[in-house]
Amino acid sequence: MSTLLNVKNMSKRFGGLHAIKDMSFSVEEGEVVGLIGPNGAGKTTCFNVVSGTSPASGGSITFEGENLIGKRTCDIVQMGLARTYQATSVFPQSTVLENVVRGAFVRSKDSFLGSLMGTAASQRAQAETKAECLEILKQVGIDHVHGELADSLPYGYQRRLGVAVALASKPKLIMMDEPAAGLNPEESMDMGKLIRGIHESGQASVLIVEHDMRLVMGICDRIIVLDHGELIAAGTPEEIRDNPKVIEAYLGTEAVS
Numbered sequence: 001m002s003t004l005l006n007v008k009n010m011s012k013r014f015g016g017l018h019a020i021k022d023m024s025f026s027v028e029e030g031e032v033v034g035l036i037g038p039n040g041a042g043k044t045t046c047f048n049v050v051s052g053t054s055p056a057s058g059g060s061i062t063f064e065g066e067n068l069i070g071k072r073t074c075d076i077v078q079m080g081l082a083r084t085y086q087a088t089s090v091f092p093q094s095t096v097l098e099n100v101v102r103g104a105f106v107r108s109k110d111s112f113l114g115s116l117m118g119t120a121a122s123q124r125a126q127a128e129t130k131a132e133c134l135e136i137l138k139q140v141g142i143d144h145v146h147g148e149l150a151d152s153l154p155y156g157y158q159r160r161l162g163v164a165v166a167l168a169s170k171p172k173l174i175m176m177d178e179p180a181a182g183l184n185p186e187e188s189m190d191m192g193k194l195i196r197g198i199h200e201s202g203q204a205s206v207l208i209v210e211h212d213m214r215l216v217m218g219i220c221d222r223i224i225v226l227d228h229g230e231l232i233a234a235g236t237p238e239e240i241r242d243n244p245k246v247i248e249a250y251l252g253t254e255a256v257s
């Protein structure tokens with residue numbers, strides 16, 4: 001197993017608020033890692049800093065040994081690190097398929113000039129991309145609505161579309177920010193199967209932030225726990241479930257079950 005993501009002593013301040021303090025963790029190839037913690041613990045901030053949408057205040061972040069700090073989000077995606085968002089982040093007035101094709105653009109073989117001129121090579125590349133994107137939609141279970149406008153989809157399908165867009169960039173690691181938020185228990189279980197399938201097929205490793213403990217405990221190989229911006233525990237789901245520091249952090253908020 002080789003290390004994909006390596007975060008060392010990462011910190012993030014918002015004025016006087018120290019949202020992430022000296023956080024270190026890694027994600028290895030072939031892992032599904034959960035990042036959990038009570039509300040306001042710093043999970044989304046961690047994702048924002050790693051994915052380049054918010055600058056780090058300190059520390060180092062590398063992906064396959066390459067520095068990520070100061071890189072643009074699109075360059076980070078091109079390196080193989082994709083992300084899904086807490087809110088649905090699709091282009092609402094584009095079709096489902098168009099959204100996924102946009103996700104694939106980052107690794108497209110088609111040149112801008114070629115696509116402008118409509119060359120044979122460009123048309124071939126576009127047809128190839130479209131076929132690949134339809135396959136991805138099939139994998140996430142929404143290929144039958146590929147021609148619908150994204151904002152006409154039921155909420156659960158929009159969450160799946162977010163995953164499809166991330167997959168289209170052919171990432172080595174996908175960071176998923178609360179993929180089951182707002183889903184009913186059955187949809188949440190299906191999302192768990194989808195995530196596990198992405199991992200088991202060797203398609204990508206996964207770093208997931210999620211409040212649905214049943215989902216996290218069911219799909220993660222390893223879990224890390226943040227509380228007030230500090231990493232307080234790391235281990236297997238069983239170790240985390242029984243960790244007194246974790247139980248204390250969650251007391252009064254939600255049970256780790």
Ligand SMILES: Nc1ncnc2c1ncn2[C@@H]1O[C@H](COP(=O)(O)OP(=O)(O)OP(=O)(O)O)[C@@H](O)[C@H]1O
Binds near residue numbers: 017
């Ligand atoms: N842009 C910002 N400006 C100022 N403070 C921020 C900003 N973003 C987050 N914070 C603060 O940083 C802390 C961590 O927030 P963050 O959203 O990362 O927590 P979280 O663990 O993702 O919470 P939740 O589970 O509720 O999504 C909170 O105190 C939050 O108010």
